[in-house]
Amino acid sequence: MSFKGPCPVVTLALLALLWLSAVPASASAAADSAPNIVFILADDLGWNDVSWHNDQVVSPNMQQLVDTGVQLEQSYVQPLCTPSRSAFLTGLYPFRLGRQGRPLGSQTPTGLSLNHTLLPERLSRLGYSTHMIGKWHLGFCNWAYTPTERGFDTQYGFMLGYENHFKHTRQNGYDFRDQREPDFTASGTYSTHLFGDRAVRIIEEHQGSDQPFFLYLALQNVHKPLEVPDEYLAHYPEDLDEDRRLLLGMVTALDEAVGGCAALKDTGRYDNTVIVFSSDNGGSNRPLRGNKGSMWEGGTRAAGFVHSPLLQETPRVHSGLLHITDWYNTLLALAGESFLPDNDGFNQWDSLVDPSVESPRTTFIYNLDAEQEEITLGAIRLRNHKFVMGEENLVQENEIGPWLFNLEDDPNEAVNLLEFEPELATALELMLLEEIPNVVPRDEPANDPAGDPSNWDGVWTPGWCGVP
The missing domain is CATH 3.30.1120.10 (Arylsulfatase, C-terminal domain)
Structure with missing residues (x-):
């Protein structure tokens, strides 16, 4: 009551x-030349699943980035995956988009509203090349909802919310694409390995180029099903709870993919690059209350960090309030946008780069x-x-x-x-x-059997719904 x-x-x-x-302020250029941006979004990674909160977790690459960067201790996301991804790419609370409810299903005939300009579209206008790797989960029933129609130059990964990490299947369909085409060569290879290798390839392809790039690396780990190559289990005791051991192995595999960002140094792009890491929602969150799907801290307070030579007085812990909607305006400001959109986000760059500047967010x-x-x-x-x-x-x-x-x-x-x-x-x-x-009413139409892979040669494929 x-x-x-x-x-x-x-x-x-x-x-x-x-x-x-707490009205968002106008942007200011953060560097003489637009920096490269690498945004890494882990899936279902909990507060207690990272080494800087739990010393039993083996994640040396992320720990090194935290130890030489800015640890985010008051960084918040949405309780579920589709809402968090919507908020990140629009700068808007999901309830303004009809995305405040459950995640998009495999046969849901809708997607992230086409009435809003996504972050990669804005960055493209500023001269960035834009790349999306990993999990999309923002709709695929019509090609108009898919990454390469929403501002990304390239896409490599899957459309649905989860799938088998090795076979890349969900129910009776295959879901892995390189650009628009299904990539069956991926079958049998662990998804996090594929995503990490593609991230390195994209970074290396920009060697010698003056064009800045935006790399959105949306990793599948540690979302169920709990699957990982045996080599990563060797880091954890055999008497550990089986599911917990598998999940921690998945964290270590995820960490290896994050470590691929070291390619930035080999290509000479490191000094002008900003790396952001965040979970999309809660997972294993002790001692926080609640978990994925709830508004308790365990469902919304994310493990995260920022790493860049552009940051001052590192390492340090940043305790200012930050919400996933803030990255839209923050990254646009970093890219040199002089006029930021009126949305729910704040330009947080000054407070992240300079410890003497407070977060502009109070609520x-x-x-x-x-x-x-x-x-x-x-x-x-x-x-x-x-x-x-x-x-x-x-x-x-x-x-x-x-x-x-x-x-x-x-x-x-x-x-x-x-x-x-x-x-x-x-x-x-x-x-x-x-x-x-x-509040925009939930955009949750009934499932449409037209999307079943049996209608599309066994592949989860766009083309079975219209657009508003």
């Missing part, structure tokens, strides 16, 4: 001032969904406080909040402050509910 209580004008005025003060919305009967599902952050409503309680069944937490004192969301700070809770709830008119 929604909390209703006293709502002093002073409290609301203060919160409104903080909210309005964000974790998610918002108003289609459940009698319940609004949503969560909002304001500085250290987080308000949650409509989310499933992991401790007590059938309790849906609301909750109020101070994450600085209570990062694991154990103590509900609702009865101690009712005025703040009411004000945050009102701020969240004021966004309800901006």
Whole structure:
């Protein structure tokens, strides 16, 4: 049941001032020449699945990048994969796109709205070559939804949300492409090896070129099915839980692919390159509360870092608020865009490059969904406080909040402050509910059997739906 209580004008005025003060600023060029950008998005990688949070994890390449870069400790994503990818490539909260619900299914006849200009399209206009490797998961029923129609010069990988890591199959269909064509030569080779090798190839192809590049490396690891070559299991004890051992082996394989970025040094492009790493949602998240699919910290607080010679006073930990929507404007600013779009993101570059500059973000919305009967599902952050409503309680069944937490004192969301700070809770709830008119209904049409691979020679193939 929604909390209703006293709502002093002073409290609301203060919160409104903080909210309005967080308007995205205009961009400024970050370097004399546009830097190369490598954005690595891991799949289902949890807070507890990386070596800088858990010393049992073997990930020396990522650890080296963290130890010489900026570790992101307050970096947030969406609870699920399609929503996070939508937010990254548009700079918009998914609830503005109809993507706030479940991930796109294999036969869902829709995709990421064509009404918005994606990040690679903007970067192409600024003179970048753009490359997408790995998992797309933003729709493929029509070619118009696919990477090479959304701003990427090249695509190498798969369209669906997951598949067999070796066979590259899902149900009764094959899903692996090089550009538009199915690539059957990939069958039998571990996907992370394929993606890492292609990333190295693209970097090497830019040796001697003055053209900057944007490489979006969306790795399949560590998404289920839990599969990895045996060589990576040797890093972990045999008496470890079997699934946990497989997952950690997948992290180590992922780390090897990230290590391929060392090719930047061999090609002379390293000094003017920015590498960003993030998970797309929660995974194994202890001690954080919750996991993938929830608005709790375990579903939304991502392991991440930024590495570049352009950063100052490294290594260091960055504790400023950052949301996945911010990368759109941040990377555009880095690329030299002089006018940033009006979206939900902030240009974070100055706060990332210079430790004396605070994050411009003071607030964000974790998610918002108003289609459940009698319940609004949503969560909002304001500085250290987080308000949650409509989310499933992991401790007590059938309790849906609301909750109020101070994450600085209570990062694991154990103590509900609702009865101690009712005025703040009411004000945050009102701020969240004021966004309800901006919620686009979920874009979740019924599955269409026309997309079944049996209709397309056993390959998951575009061409079986129209576009709005």
